[in-house]
Amino acid sequence: MNLSTPSAPHPYPRLRRFAIDVAITSVFNVMIAVVITYVMQVHNNFLVNLTISMCIGTLAVTFIDGGRLLLWGLERPPKLAFFLLLAVALPAAQQLGNIIAAQITGVPAEYFSAARMRNPTSYMVVLLLISLSITWFFWNRTTLAQLRAAAEEQKARAAAIEKQAAQAQLQLLQAQIEPHMLFNTLANLQGLIAVDPARAQHMLDHLIRYLRATLSSSRAEQTTLAHEFALMEAYLGLMSVRMGARLSYSLRLPEALSGIKVPPMLLQPLIENAIKHGLEPKIDGGHINVEAAQDAGTLILSVADTGLGLDAVPDHGMQVGLKNVSERLQVLYGDAASVSLAPNVPNGAIAQLKLPLQT
């Protein structure tokens, strides 16, 4: 019973490759015998010529291909070393092949040499051409295999990136309307309805604006900075109703940058971080400043807070939210984008995103 699947890798890849190469060479050998016998009309004995061609060809492939596979495996061999191998293997295969062929056919080896002597130039040219074309064939075959492997690797990488992008999209969706945030906001809203109905109405407006903008930008692949800033204003508005005097905020978007296109929801994780780790645990709370700027083709988005600062965060590492933003930027822009987290002066933290400016 054969348990191996068809696509399973061969247990001896080099042996398999060698067998295939020998088979291909055999086809060449037959073709060479045909050419020598009927086109060049040397000895006019096809069987003798086939034997000679087979002997020399098989020895040549054994020396060259076998040597290559032993020395470099399935990798492409270094050019210079490979030509050295050719220079040694070809004459050796020719001499040895002649002797073996003479033994098999019973025709004395001098007979071949005599035939050669009669037309030495054409013989050498034929031998050289044959050798070179076969070598060229195999060389290209290696290249082709490598190209194919490279293409497959490229495809795998593209699939991985696509998967990462899909994952990032999912995280984005989850990050947007975090149940905890919604629940806390509703709790406050319920409280406000009893205490101050007018302000409750105002907060409800904020919430509706926030939810609507969140939904529309979660469906879009790109949004404008103006839209993103409006969304963050609604978000900070909700947070400041909750935290009262402990949270103040400012948003600064230069008019020239308001139409700039950005991926949606880049800022919210940074603001959430600043509130959760910087301001919420601080007794007096503090201020958040969200700002956009440009510098030579780079868009710089920063969220600065006056909270507890980086020392207060348990493991100093990037928080989940920042990590997600960093992964999304990596997928979208590669190394052209970056995320950083640094101490603010005199206290607090600054999170900064840098990405290519797109109009």
Next chain:
Amino acid sequence: MTDFHALVAEDEPILAAALVQTLQRLWPELHIGAVVSNGADAVEKALTLQPDILFLDIKMPGKTGLEAAQELAEDWHDTAPFPLVVFVTAYDEYALQAFEQAAADYVLKPVSDERLAKTVERLKARLARHQDRGGELERIVSQLRALAPAASPAGERLTMIRAAVGNQIRLIPVADVIYFEATDKYVNVVTADSESLIRTSLKELLPQLDANQFWQIHRGTIVNVSWIDAAVRDESGKLSVKLRNRKEKLAVSRVFAHLFKQM
């Protein structure tokens, strides 16, 4: 019937106002002496106002409700009965289970009228039974003990303390530490021949220490048990430990007094 006083500690102003309003509607005779917005203020106000009832939000800046309750239990003067504590918490399944297990009184945010009405009934009943209130401190102490997170066995054990002394970093083997003492922003690491400050808190340090070797005996003190000579109670009933070959005595708070009950 005497009037009762309450203190509300809640950091979100709207939720605090809503809780106060609902309480006033359900229990008009209750005096709400103060509303504070962080743990430190809650302790301070509670010690000065000595309320009968304390509503403590769990998640507050500076000090959590649990930390505030512990500090209050440690510092409470026995001139007045300890307040009845009601923890206020946002929805969080694990924490709720912990409250149930510790038999601690709690209400969920946003507080619903029905739930708060039940809590009010229970509080009134307990306030009416005067003999109960003497045991309130023990009750809260045992509740806090049950609510304290158990040291995680999987956590990384600290073997060396890295302390900055001048411009060099000194390595202190944890086994050499006699006790850790919390100061304002630092922890003082005391060994037989040195004292050094490290920038951390006892709260962060505790899970990294071997619980059999190091005992917390006060909110500000963790002591190496092999250095303890004896626990002594003075005339006023205050418990402290004497250390081997050391002059200083370390205070043991009510919350940790159970560690020194005889076997």
